[in-house]
Amino acid sequence: MQTIDKFNFAGKKAFVRVDFNVPLDENFNITDDTRIRAALPTLKKILGDGGSVIIGSHLGRPKGPADKFSLKHIQKHVSELLGVEVQFANDCMGEEAASKSAALKPGEVLLLENLRFYAEEEGKPRGLAEDATDEEKAAAKKAVKENQKEFTKKLASYADCYVNDAFGTAHRAHASTALIAKYFSVDNKMFGYLMEKEVKAVEKVLKDINRPFTAIMGGSKVSSKIEIIENLLGKVDNLIIAGGMTYTFSKALGGKIGNSICEDDKLELALELIQKAKDKGVNLVLAVDDRIADSFSNDANIKVCNANEIPDGWQGLDIGPKTEELFGNIIKNSKTILWNGPTGVFEFDNFSHGSKALGEAIVEATKNGAFSLVGGGDSVACVNKFGLADGVSYVSTGGGALLEAIEGKVLPGIAAIEE
């Protein structure tokens, strides 16, 4: 497999798929440029070698061309961060994109307009009438798939090589994230640095595991994490269940959960997961005490009680101090740690203590040589809120993509480069 470090981009044009799907305010100012900064090492390496860059990205979820979703809003900021005047093509297809790409000289950068202005990027039909028949739907799908080939081929024609640095969309088999790769030979397609880091981090928790391995699954619902938990049960030594999903397990085991969040249709599943953990010799760990509240509010009255003994009218919104110690000790004795999901309603300061304590235990374990991966939605917000991001080994940039990778799925964006 080709790697970005080995590849010499001198005199080459690289099509780089990035994830510049950044949040913008109502005046189109970027409110968080993390995703752009994350791709800078890749872009700088190509330019430093004497190559030129054609940047492809999506922004938002447009249903067609729309000024609101134009990548022109970020052109200036990308120029500033790169220290290079970035050119812009008002359309990712058509004469302008083709001629501007062709005219690129070493060290120059062209930003293409939002790839998702075309339905062909995602390969899903748009604008179908609500009452469309199955036949009409099938015909529209066939048409967009047909056009997708031309679209993809055209994007590929702009460049000599392809670099995928968009981990956030690696779980999508879109034109620019996966399909385009087949137009480049094995030697001319590769991951960017960000993608490489993400792939390596996932490998360290799924394949190249240092033991003991502890996964902490938090968040609100067990239903959204079933596949991940099932896949992890074949790999971890300790599985800590935390957050709102705890109460489904607690109730399934006959505990009293008061008004705590619970998925009553998943009680049997919770028991099955507990049994599977036993069968596989995994230490499944649940809270032993909870911080409970008499309403879903930061200002609610608060008490600590034993797990499984939550009085009526009260609900568990975080783990209690004994549980913090219990989880903390397991974490500190681990060599590989995966954290997905808070231990409670961390958005409320009065119920963020458990998530913070858990994050701090991970930082301590990391200092002592453990590899720690944090990712998937709210856990990233959590480590950022508590200023712990620098103390863990890796914070993933991919929400859905990371979760699918941990579920054990093959991500199309990764497979397209690796095959």
Ligand code: AMP
């Ligand atoms: P998820 O997106 O599944 O990772 O869930 C994250 C959300 O779960 C956060 O917004 C938390 O506030 C919420 N959450 C965590 N613990 C609880 C709890 N005990 N009760 C209600 N919501 C919770």
